[in-house]
Amino acid sequence: MKIAIAQINVHIGNFAGNLARMRAAVSEAKDQGADIVLLPELATTGYPPRDFLEFKDFVRRADETISELCKDADGIAIVVGSPTVNPVPEGKDLYNSAYFLADGQVLAVQHKTLLPTYDIFDEYRYFEPASAWQVVEYEGKRIALTICEDLWNVGNENPLYKICPMDEMIDQQPDFILNVSASPFSFDHAEGRVHVLRANMERYHIPLFYTNHVGAQTEILFDGGSLVISADGTVYDELPYFQECVRTYELEDVLAVREPKGEQPRDKMTLIHDGLVMGLQNYFGKLGFTKAILGLSGGIDSAVTAVLAARALGEDNVRCILMPSQFSSDHSVNDARELAVNLGTQFDIIPIEEIYQKYNETLEPHFWGRDFDVTEENLQARIRGVLLMAFSNKFGHILLNTSNKSEMAVGYGTLYGDMCGGLSVIGDLYKTEVFELARYMNKDGEVIPENTISKPPSAELRPDQKDSDSLPDYDILDEILFQYIENELGPKEIVALGYDEKLVARILRLVNINEFKRYQTAPVLRVSNKAFGMGRRLPIVAKYLA
């Protein structure tokens, strides 16, 4: 028996497009001689469909897609994820299911048992958990169907859950496990995924064929990295990251562990770089846009964003605007220009002084007697935002936001100014990681001017300003932020790690009182396991550590 894994890139709610994409994958699997082809979780709808699942019309279209796909289950069986309507009134309206299509019809349906409801996941908002488990018999084999998280409670050791679906099925003596997944990328997730899935093999001693989504859905990146694991826990193959792929395996080879290919290499910066490039491509492609615009300041954040944009969209589709003020240093304009030249992107220089002056004249009677303060700093940032949005509106660009995670965390940015943009490209990278990524980008030759990397960061919104005037060194800041944001430690626990108590209190307070800014920020491409956005949900009005 030959089993094909198809890791594909679908588009939420694009039922016709998704059907075409699934059909192409099934066709390719047939060409490869496969008996069964495995498509990802909720492949009909895209993942996560979120509250579209509450629309009966939406679910009906998913059902119609399954009916259409049945026609392709001819000479090949198709395993594919799609929602199903819960036929009984009790419980949630839907199941998150794996369909087994064969001979032109639905042979079996297995519902998902373990419904992730944490971080970016909201599955219990929509789905009822499975309460029955039945292996599927097909061409003399007994097949255990599982959906993503179902394999993440090995031997009931994941404290989140009380049940283990494979424990329920193993007595039915399945020959192998098929798993349809939607397992989002974070730079350290592929390693964890292999670890958890192998633990299943160690417990059940049967092979696993596991398919994942690839592609971006707004802020959520899927890396693919689908897996075949032999009964002894050997990683037989891991599909490439960030690419669609259909690959077929002879079951006997997997059972015999014959010529396993093993895992993909995993370098943190390569993964982040490639993930962000894919995230940009898919955000633009799926929205039907081709062109990006961004403000280039000469600093490292906009430089890294510009490089990613040029690599994702092509240099002809990226327009950089340099908008110096009287507080901009010469090197900033030079560094920015040099980068644009290196990239081959269009760039324009638009000084903002006259507009800034006009605002000040207009406001002067109202602000009479008051000093220059953060108002005038923000004013410059907002003038730049308005100019960039004017280009965006006039020419159909999407404005890219260039904020990093450190400044988003502590509110070191101007709402409606540099926080503008349709997509936050590097908003899940701490400043220290932005530097790391810049150096990675320069590894085969200087793209980002060395001066951009080596000079001290500055917003250049008042004379001789440096980030370090108002923030601690990024090395320390980022460590404290990581302990608070990713590890969710409290102030006492962070101080116990060796940080200054007042500094910790100040930083945690800044994070919490700036929730209102992050609330109005663009979606952030997620590369860590705790990004700002849908995976981190906090009230604006609160007084915890604030």
Add this chain to the structure above:
Amino acid sequence: MKIAIAQINVHIGNFAGNLARMRAAVSEAKDQGADIVLLPELATTGYPPRDFLEFKDFVRRADETISELCKDADGIAIVVGSPTVNPVPEGKDLYNSAYFLADGQVLAVQHKTLLPTYDIFDEYRYFEPASAWQVVEYEGKRIALTICEDLWNVGNENPLYKICPMDEMIDQQPDFILNVSASPFSFDHAEGRVHVLRANMERYHIPLFYTNHVGAQTEILFDGGSLVISADGTVYDELPYFQECVRTYELEDVLAVREPKGEQPRDKMTLIHDGLVMGLQNYFGKLGFTKAILGLSGGIDSAVTAVLAARALGEDNVRCILMPSQFSSDHSVNDARELAVNLGTQFDIIPIEEIYQKYNETLEPHFWGRDFDVTEENLQARIRGVLLMAFSNKFGHILLNTSNKSEMAVGYGTLYGDMCGGLSVIGDLYKTEVFELARYMNKDGEVIPENTISKPPSAELRPDQKDSDSLPDYDILDEILFQYIENELGPKEIVALGYDEKLVARILRLVNINEFKRYQTAPVLRVSNKAFGMGRRLPIVAKYLA
């Protein structure tokens, strides 16, 4: 036995403040001679604490608050909601619990069974459901403790749930039910609440004492409206809406249905008006701000927002800025000025033409040969946003957003322009409801100039512009939007109600493709049962009806 209901206004994460507020309520209940006092669900933390619940330090502070509150359980028993740590590793880390404090210690803890995970609710993200139910014996009475949603599956008839906690407890022969709640306001919710709670009495034939939060937590409004219902289903008393209140009842009087007071009157516009005023007061008060600023256009949205702000914060704390352009009609400035005079708020007139001209000069070489289009319209809106934010920064005002639900739905607004603001005051009111509220505000004399209400709506961003140039009449638009947003009907179902197919398709498409704008909008004070924001979660990149 005397039972006190305390509906109080707490502040998320403000443990010291919440303890003080609870102590004051307990003290008042003691003064009223109560034997038991009932505080709301998660009263220690505020509701909803959201992902703060993932921080062990946060939960520890809630525990400490309970320990402190035990000291007040002296001569009175206190029933109060707070999270508890799940002692076993399986399942979620926390329970959502009702504590019964008596004689200085914790006498009993009952966990919540039914965990709402829909709309604005995410309880299954944090909490494990109860699996044991035990009535509490106190001073010769047997008491069934329940937490909010626990009473919303009467006789297992709510299709969301499979279990009914009161069915589990009724065999233990409780004398009455105590329920601690966090039941958010929507203009039609109080009526539904009474209906559901009365159904419990019809099934169990024992009285209910039910306490709710009052006050706003960012966008979520709690109306109070706590209830006492006699065993026969008579509403013995309903506490006032939008006010803190401690009120004590003699159990025998409730059992005998002696002089019941019945329900509060419920007028839709009164509820919305009072709810929004409270929402504004609490947003400002809990953040430590006193002053609001907003742009006054002469149109109805900013007029209604200004009236609400003046009533909530006092006319001395509201500053209105009129920012006419060359496209503004004379009546707009006059209407806006008249409103500000009526309200007694400070107002300033700041023409934007010169700044607009300066932007156009700056952009002219780049936009050469291109016609006036939405770019220039947005530019005007954004200049106003920048000016308002400059005032906000300079003087410490919070900028109020004045968008209505209809325009937010179809994207008829400028991101970083009129969509700026820290709080969306009327973003959950359709345009037709904004008119209704304006007329309600004028019921005792003209506050909003009649011309503002009677003239055709216009954004005044190009010559002689009217909303009706690009949108259908609001009567029809709002109906279609309501069917799609509140009722979640699909296009076929809406057309079947008698609307034009092309119009329906166009409007639903506008709603879906403008998700990116709503993503970056301020929190919206929630007055309907489906507001934009945390209760309506949709992907930006999608192709459903788009």
